[in-house]
Amino acid sequence: MSKLFTPIKIRSVEFRNRAWIAPMCIYSCDNQDGVVGAFHLAHHSKFAMGGAGLIMAEATGVTPEGRISPWCPGIWNDEQTVAWRKVTDLVHTLGGKIGIQLAHAGRKGSTNRGWPGYAPGSVSLADGGWQTVSTGTDAFPGYDAPRALETSEIDKLVHAWAQAAKRAVAAGFDCVEVHAAHGYLLHQFMSPLTNQRSDIYGGSIENRARFLLEVVAEVRKAVGPDYPVIVRVSATDWHPDGLHREDTAQILKWAKEAGADLFDISTGGLVAGVHIPVAPGYQIPYAEYVAENNGDPVGGVGLITTGRQAEDILLTHQLGVVSVGRAALRDPFWPARAAAELGEELSYWPPQYARGWFPAE
Numbered sequence: 001m002s003k004l005f006t007p008i009k010i011r012s013v014e015f016r017n018r019a020w021i022a023p024m025c026i027y028s029c030d031n032q033d034g035v036v037g038a039f040h041l042a043h044h045s046k047f048a049m050g051g052a053g054l055i056m057a058e059a060t061g062v063t064p065e066g067r068i069s070p071w072c073p074g075i076w077n078d079e080q081t082v083a084w085r086k087v088t089d090l091v092h093t094l095g096g097k098i099g100i101q102l103a104h105a106g107r108k109g110s111t112n113r114g115w116p117g118y119a120p121g122s123v124s125l126a127d128g129g130w131q132t133v134s135t136g137t138d139a140f141p142g143y144d145a146p147r148a149l150e151t152s153e154i155d156k157l158v159h160a161w162a163q164a165a166k167r168a169v170a171a172g173f174d175c176v177e178v179h180a181a182h183g184y185l186l187h188q189f190m191s192p193l194t195n196q197r198s199d200i201y202g203g204s205i206e207n208r209a210r211f212l213l214e215v216v217a218e219v220r221k222a223v224g225p226d227y228p229v230i231v232r233v234s235a236t237d238w239h240p241d242g243l244h245r246e247d248t249a250q251i252l253k254w255a256k257e258a259g260a261d262l263f264d265i266s267t268g269g270l271v272a273g274v275h276i277p278v279a280p281g282y283q284i285p286y287a288e289y290v291a292e293n294n295g296d297p298v299g300g301v302g303l304i305t306t307g308r309q310a311e312d313i314l315l316t317h318q319l320g321v322v323s324v325g326r327a328a329l330r331d332p333f334w335p336a337r338a339a340a341e342l343g344e345e346l347s348y349w350p351p352q353y354a355r356g357w358f359p360a361e
């Protein structure tokens, strides 16, 4: 059997394979209330039917200001939790597993829908936007300036993450992912490029990592000992003065001690104007570095498009899982297609679709 289709167990949860769906914003809470609806139900059910080992739901605000855009989902109130429950129930009925990415966008919040026809940049208060927050008051290029968080506010945000994690369990998710990547709030604190604070959350790497580590520890407490906690980071800022893979590996060692189980390794997103050598598998060496330093399981992502490529990555780079983003948007049956490519039969291919199984190559 391929490694890609060998189940993986994390704490008490067994995932049926290692072909996971990456978190992807779809900007589809039309009423700007963070409540998921019809598109989310259809979107996630396709991936469940397509054989994914785990579907990671998109960046979801732990507070209203934690959303990326006014159309992004939330998990800070009961109505949102009940709506998410419908999604998780449907995915479970279809045999899938689903996690949720718990996020705070910081200075990269209050942005426009990432859809064609919507100009990039900040959304005004009148149109549903908000005053963003960050480590300081420097804006991400093209966005409105944030307000610096008071030290005392950070505690409240750590609490918001823990509450969101409790709600995630109540909503039926199989795991949670703390979003500390792509230039969002936790990453803004972790990187020396965006953190010039002089309190206990700025300065040394220990101080810059403190917010993330407090979040991981409180999320672990909130979900209990049997539940998987994943952390997504950008392993490098692709900038000489930013975070490097060695810093990230160190921070993740601490995150493991704080209760994280698996690290989902992405890169970049913190500052604009840096050169990123985008190519198939370009982030995998960063994931491998973390795996070498922190041990399996580590997840790799980025321009993975074929089953053979995914299998090679798992076998030769010591990774535990891979996540697929855009390839799964155009082909929600991507995991099943990858299985067919690797000569696997999938016991969970829907019998309704038996006659449509992929022809031999």
Ligand SMILES: Cc1cc2nc3c(=O)[nH]c(=O)nc-3n(C[C@H](O)[C@H](O)[C@H](O)COP(=O)(O)O)c2cc1C
Binding pocket: 022, 023, 024, 025, 026, 058, 059, 101, 179, 181, 182, 232, 266, 301, 302, 303, 304, 323, 324, 325, 326, 327
């Ligand atoms: C439409 C879209 C939305 C995304 N939203 C998120 C998100 O909510 N959280 C996140 O961590 N990454 C997000 N990403 C990044 C993906 O999770 C993934 O890391 C990236 O697309 C690279 O994988 P791929 O080459 O397989 O698409 C998004 C990517 C796309 C294309």
